[in-house]
Amino acid sequence: MPSMSSKKCPVDVELLLSQAQSRMTQLKKSIRERKLELREAKITCDACGQENDDKKPLQTCIRCRTVRYCNRECQIAHFNATHKADCKAFKHPPRCRAFDVTAFYPGCTHPDCPVFAHTHSAGIGCWVTSSGTIDCGLKGVAGDYVELDNRPRGAPIAFSAEKMLRNFMREDGYYLALHVIVQNRMGHKNAAPMVVVGSSILAIGSAEGTPVLLEGKLDGEQNVMLEELDGSSVVALAPVFVTLSYFNGKYIMNNDHPAVVDKVTSSVALKMGDFAIFEVQYRCGGPRIRRDFKAIERLQRLSIPATPFDPTFRGPYTELISSAAEKGCVCLLDAKIDQASVADWYSDYKTKGQDEHIRTHYGEEKMQLAKLSMTTISQQLKQFQEGLMGSGLFDKGPETFDRHFELFRKTMLRKGSFPATLGNEAYCQQVKLMMRALAHGAEIGGSSRAIKG
Numbered sequence: 530m531p532s533m534s535s536k537k538c539p540v541d542v543e544l545l546l547s548q549a550q551s552r553m554t555q556l557k558k559s560i561r562e563r564k565l566e567l568r569e570a571k572i573t574c575d576a577c578g579q580e581n582d583d584k585k586p587l588q589t590c591i592r593c594r595t596v597r598y599c600n601r602e603c604q605i606a607h608f609n610a611t612h613k614a615d616c617k618a619f620k621h622p623p624r625c626r627a628f629d630v631t632a633f634y635p636g637c638t639h640p641d642c643p644v645f646a647h648t649h650s651a652g653i654g655c656w657v658t659s660s661g662t663i664d665c666g667l668k669g670v671a672g673d674y675v676e677l678d679n680r681p682r683g684a685p686i687a688f689s690a691e692k693m694l695r696n697f698m699r700e701d702g703y704y705l706a707l708h709v710i711v712q713n714r715m716g717h718k719n720a721a722p723m724v725v726v727g728s729s730i731l732a733i734g735s736a737e738g739t740p741v742l743l744e745g746k747l748d749g750e751q752n753v754m755l756e757e758l759d760g761s762s763v764v765a766l767a768p769v770f771v772t773l774s775y776f777n778g779k780y781i782m783n784n785d786h787p788a789v790v791d792k793v794t795s796s797v798a799l800k801m802g803d804f805a806i807f808e809v810q811y812r813c814g815g816p817r818i819r820r821d822f823k824a825i826e827r828l829q830r831l832s833i834p835a836t837p838f839d840p841t842f843r844g845p846y847t848e849l850i851s852s853a854a855e856k857g858c859v860c861l862l863d864a865k866i867d868q869a870s871v872a873d874w875y876s877d878y879k880t881k882g883q884d885e886h887i888r889t890h891y892g893e894e895k896m897q898l899a900k901l902s903m904t905t906i907s908q909q910l911k912q913f914q915e916g917l918m919g920s921g922l923f924d925k926g927p928e929t930f931d932r933h934f935e936l937f938r939k940t941m942l943r944k945g946s947f948p949a950t951l952g953n954e955a956y957c958q959q960v961k962l963m964m965r966a967l968a969h970g971a972e973i974g975g976s977s978r979a980i981k982g
Contacts, residue, residue, distance in 0.1 A: 575612070576603035591802045592616055592714050594623035594777075616714065619647070619654035623804045625778030628658070628710050634892045641890075642708075643874040646831055646864035652715035653723055653835050655862050660706040660808050661821045663887050663895060665878055667702025667814045671769040703745065703814035704769060705732075705824040711797075711833060711862075712804035721837040723860070725805060727771040727795030729850050731832040732811045736761035738827025745815020763829065766811045771795045775806035790838070791846035798838050822875040825866060833862040 572581040575596040581587045587597035588604070593616045598604040615621065622628055622644075632641045646657035661667070709730055713723045733755065734742045742764055746752065753765040773781050773795050776788055784792040788803065797805045813824035836853035844852060853859050878886035887896040 572597060574599040574603055576607035589624075590616065592716070593619075593621070593712070594625075594802060594804070595621040619649040619712075619714065622656045622710055623712055623778070625775065625804075625806075627775045627778060627780070628656070628708065628806055630656075634890070634895075637889055637892055639874055639877075639890045643870060644867070645707075645825060645871055645874075646866050648862050648864045649714075650862055651860045653711065653713055653860050653862060655709060655711045655831075655833050655864050657710075657831055657864055657866075658708050659821055659825070659874075660708040663891050664883055665820045665822060665875065665886065667819060667821065667824065668704040668706055668810065669702050671704045671810050671812070702819065703747070703812055704810045705813040705821060706808060706810045707732075707831075708774070709807045709809055709831065709833065710804055711799065711807070711835070713799035713801055715801055718801065720801070721839075722798040722800045722803075723835045724790060724796055724798050724838050724849065725807075725833065725835045726791075726846060726850055727773065727797070727807045727809065728768055728847065729794070729834050730768060730771065730807065730809050732766040732768075732809075732813070732828055733830050733832055734764040734766065734827055735829040736763055738829070739764045741815065741817050742766070742813055742824075742827050743815075745812065745818060747812060750812060765832070766813065768809045769812050770808075770810040772808050773797055773805055774808045777803060794846040794849075796846045796849065799835075820878075822871060822878070825871050826868065828866050830863050830865045833864060835860045835862070 572587060573579060574587055576598055579599045581597070585599075587599055590596050590598075590604075590612065595616070596607065596612055598607065622630060626632070628642050630640055630642050630644055633639070634641060642658045644656050644658060646655075648655060711725050715723070731753075736757065736759075739762065743752070751767075753767070755763050755765050757763055771794075773784050773786065773789060775781060776786050776797070784795055786797075788797050788799070788805070790796050790798050795807060797807075799805060811824075813827070818824050818827065834850045836850060836859050839853070839858075842849060842852065850859060874890075875886070877889050884896055
C-alpha cells in the first residue's frame with residue numbers, strides 16, 4: 530500500500546493550502562478594516578448633531594429605526610420639522626450594517642448596497658438590492674452555504690461542500706440572488722403583527738424580458754403567466770430558495786428565530802418597527818442571461834404580499850396568502866425595479882469590464898484578489914484533481930483514503946495550516962466529500978456541466 534512518506538504525492542497540497550490561507554488572511558484583514566472604518570463614522574443626534582455617548586447612548590425612533598436622538602426635546606423638534614413625513618413615506622430604510630445604503634468601501638464611487646426597488650403601502654415598506662457575487666455572475670446552484678470566514682462567532686461550521694464546489698466551478702450560472710428588506714411601520718400599537726411569507730415573494734418579468742427569461746427554463750420548472758392591464762403576458766418567477774438572513778439587523782441561521790412562524794416557507798411575523806432581510810433566489814439564467822444585471826434588466830417588479838397574523842390559521846403556510854386574499858386581508862407591495870439605478874450601478878462593468886467594476890465598488894485590494902485568486906485556485910484544484918486520480922487512493926476504497934487524509938490533516942495541523950478548519954471533524958467530512966467529487970469526474974473550469982443536475 531502506498532504511503533504519504535514512501536510515495537511522493539503528485540499534488541502540491543502545501544502550495545494549495547498556503548495560497549488559500551494567504552487569501553483568507555487578506556480577506557479577513559479587509560473585512561476588519563472596513564468594520565473599523567464604519568465604526569469611525571460617528572453616530573450623532575439627527576436633531577442637534579451631538580455625538581453618541583456610550584454611557585448614555587442615543588435613542589432611536591421605534592417605528593422606523595432610521596434616526597437617533599439625545600433627548601425627548603430633540604425628538605419632538607425633529608419629528609415636527611421633517612421626520613413625521615419621512616417616517617410615514619419610508620424615505621430611508623432602517624439603519625443596520627447588513628443593509629447600509631450609505632456605506633462605501635474606501636476609495637469607491639458606488640455604495641455597497643444599492644437600492645434597485647422600493648415601495649410602501651398601508652404601513653409596510655420594502656427595499657430590494659443585489660445579493661450576488663462581486664463578479665456579477667449568477668449562482669451556479671440554488672441554495673446557501675455558510676462561508677467559514679463570515680459565520681457568526683461561536684456558530685458551528687456547517688456548509689455544503691457540493692454547493693460550494695458547484696458555485697466555484699460554474700461556467701454558466703442560473704440563479705439571481707436578491708436581498709429584500711421588509712419593515713412594519715404601522716402606527717397602531719395594538720395592531721396584529723404582519724406576516725411576510727418569503728416563498729410568496731415573486732419576481733415579475735417585463736413584457737420584453739419574459740421571452741428571454743423563459744429561454745433558460747429548466748426541466749420540471751413550473752412558471753405562472755400573468756396578464757397585465759395592457760394585455761401583455763409576463764412571467765411570475767417563484768423563489769427557488771428563500772431564507773431569513775437578518776432580523777432587526779442581527780444575522781439569522783436556518784430560519785432559527787422566534788419571529789419565524791413557519792420555517793419551510795420562511796414566513797416571518799413583524800411587529801411595529803421590526804424588519805426582516807430575506808435572501809431570495811430566482812431561476813433567471815439562460816442563453817442570453819449570464820450576469821446579475823442581465824437578469825434584473827428583464828424584471829419589471831417584485832411582488833411582496835403581507836397579511837395580519839391570524840392565530841386561528843391552521844393550514845400550511847403555502848396557502849396563507851391565498852386564504853387571506855379571500856378575506857381581503859392582504860397588503861401587496863409591488864416594488865418596481867428602478868432600471869436607472871440598475872444601469873448606474875452596473876455601468877462600469879458594461880463600459881470598462883469586470884476589473885473596473887470590482888475596483889469602483891469593492892476597492893483595489895479586492896479587485897487584485899479576485900483577479901489572482903480565481904486563476905491560481907483553479908489551477909491548483911485542477912492539479913489537485915489530477916493528483917487524486919493518479920494517486921490510486923480511491924481505487925483502494927474509502928478506508929484507505931480516509932487514513933491518508935487523516936495523516937495529511939495531522940501533518941498540516943502540525944505545520945500550522947488551517948488549524949481552525951482542519952481541526953473540525955464536520956468540516957473534514959465535507960472536505961472528503963469534495964475530494965471524492967473531484968476524483969469522480971467533477972471537472973474544473975469549462976467542464977462544470979459535468980456536475981450539474
